[in-house]
Amino acid sequence: MDKRSLIADLRDKRADERNAMGNLLEHAKRSRRGLTTGETTRFDAHESEIRALNDRIDELEEQVHADEAAADMAKRFAPGAAARNNPTNEQRNPMSRLTVNEPSTYSREGRNSYFLDLARVAQTGDSEARKRLERNNVEQRAGLTTTNGAGGEFVPPAWVVDQYVRYARPHRVFADLVTTNPLPAGTDIIQLPKVSGGTATAVQGTQNTQVQVTDMTTTSISAPVFTVAGGQVASLQMIQQSPIRTDEVILSDLAAAYAQNLDSLYLTGTGSNGQPTGILTLAGTNAVTWSPTGTPLLTGTATGGTLYSAVASAISKIWSTRFAAPTAIVMHPRRFAWCLAQVDGSNRPIIVPAQGSAFNAPGLLGPDLNAEDPVGTLAGLPVYLDPNIPTNLGTGTNEDRVIVLKADDVFAWEGNIQAGAFEQTYANQLSLFLRLHTYAAFQAGRYPQSISVISGTGLNVTV
Known part of the structure; x- marks a missing residue:
């Protein structure tokens, strides 16, 4: 195996070690605790392996640089070298090429406006705006395990959702405390099997006699999927001409209302009229x-x-x-x-x-x-x-x-927050209806x- 291939393999191993460290931290974060003793030991082992891999990668890269420098020197002084085109630095040293990460489609510092693109698609079907929205969908869902409800809707930029849903006022404290899973696509109810009666054991009276046999009994409990949604009518002038970020102003307020409502449903939902059964109403x-x-x-x-x-x-x-x-x-x-x-x-x-x-x-x-x-x-x-x-x-x-x-x-299940812009019934007044919604399920029973x-x-x- 040549040195470049070996470097690539070492980088893959380093990435795996970093992912393992991230998984340990994410699991502890979701459980709202620090690392356990065993997790700390594994975390330290991954960290030590990464340091060792870094040292080995640096050593091999220096050798590659030295080999390429020697090869370049040999070519320069070889017969006929002057007649050949001088190779570029990139050709002489591929390791010098820089990898530039493409910026997010909708970043805080970027010029693209998420809601303005929604408005353009709703009004004129702007293809470039739709491409940006679809590219943003890929960016936001890249690390998720579900694309629930992706029927023509668009996922808001992560910087908007992360900042305002997580730090909404009032905070969704209880909702973030329970075990939350991604909501599966294509379902309107989640069924959970439950053991309602267990097996049993007993002392065998004498040898070769019947042992205790008690059959397990089972049942199931359900968690219906419910919808949390909200909207805002906004003037087209505000979307297109406002010097401030309407994405941040409108979506942050809708997300704050969503966070509060979801948390309240987990606590006090009635179990009827589309609501889940909350903790305080659970029998x-x-x-x-x-x-x-x-x-x-x-x-x-x-x-x-x-x-x-x-x-x-x-x-x-x-x-x-x-x-x-x-x-x-x-x-x-x-x-x-x-x-x-x-x-x-x-x-x-x-x-x-x-x-x-x-x-x-x-x-x-x-x-x-x-x-x-x-x-x-x-x-x-x-x-x-x-x-x-x-x-x-x-x-x-x-x-x-x-x-x-x-x-x-x-247990709770929560889908992706989705947003849309609609001009129907509002076109005669130069307005758009901006909507945010998601699907969720909750089961405390x-x-x-x-x-x-x-x-x-x-x-x-x-x-």
């Missing part, structure tokens, strides 16, 4: 009531218990019925703010900063109060804040809810016992 979850007769307290002694004891009860119910540990607590920001305001008998805060020294603290405050990552811990579990949890529940319509759950037991919902009058107090 069979563990119910924990916290209704103290006196002043609600985070910790201490109180008739009817404290919020901390309610969380402990919620954890216990999951352990006792799901036989596995919960992974997260999700509460409204006002509930965590109330927790932060609680003090002990010496007026010291009960939830203390994690960086400081704390003795038997029931909860810890994280380094940052950010919208997507855990803000701290309570009873040893990470706490996530979701402003989409209702605050108008209970008999007094003033309660929120606290959810304790094993988040990886809850795989293990209802892995979810505990805390309710009661103690959750109507605020700071």
Whole structure:
């Protein structure tokens, strides 16, 4: 094998190692945790292999350069060399050629406008605009496993969707916490098989006698596909003549509304009128009531218990019925703010900063109060804040809810966000209808016992 072929093989191996590292990081990110000990060991091994491959590639490239320089010198002084055309630098040294990555069709710094091209296609069928839109589709779907709903619609630029869906306000905290899979194409309902009754074992009474035989029973649960959509009528003047990016202004607002709506559906969907069944309306979850007769307290002694004891009860119910540990607590920001305001008998805060020294603290405050990552811990579990949890529940319509759950037991499927521009019925007023939609499915009923919902009058107090 010549040196150039060997370099190509080494580069392929390096790419495989980088992909393996990326997969480890992506899996940990989707699970909202750091690398495990085993994953860290594998990550370090991949990193060491990449360094070794880099050294070997550099060594071989230097040898190639030296060989080509020697060959060039020999040609220059060979008989008849002066009569031959001088080779170009690229011919002498193919390794010097630069690979230039083609820029994205619709980048933040680019001159192409996504919505303007949608408008051109809708109005005149502009072939160049359609080519750009189709090229953008390829770019955005290159790393995806599904092209759900690709019937003539176009996928918005990644820089727009990534920036505004992920960081939408209110944030889709709960929706990003559960296990999310790509939505398969060509289906309107996802069926999940479920074991409803297991096998059994028993001690064999005597030799050569019948052993325990209990047949497994199965059933299935379904997750209907639902549609989340929104639109905006925009003047053609704004699309074509505006000096600002209408892509960013309109699509970011639609994406923000989509993110909030999807998160709310996962939490409070009714299961009817096209909505999925949300966590707070799901039957069979563990119910924990916290209704103290006196002043609600985070910790201490109180008739009817404290919020901390309610969380402990919620954890216990999951352990006792799901036989596995919960992974997260999700509460409204006002509930965590109330927790932060609680003090002990010496007026010291009960939830203390994690960086400081704390003795038997029931909860810890994280380094940052950010919208997507855990803000701290309570009873040893990470706490996530979701402003989409209702605050108008209970008999007094003033309660929120606290959810304790094993988040990886809850499944969701989400398709590509799609956008379109339509001039029908708006042509006589020089307007376009700009539409955003996607398809999704949600099923929290795989293990209802892995979810505990805390309710009661103690959750109507605020700071």
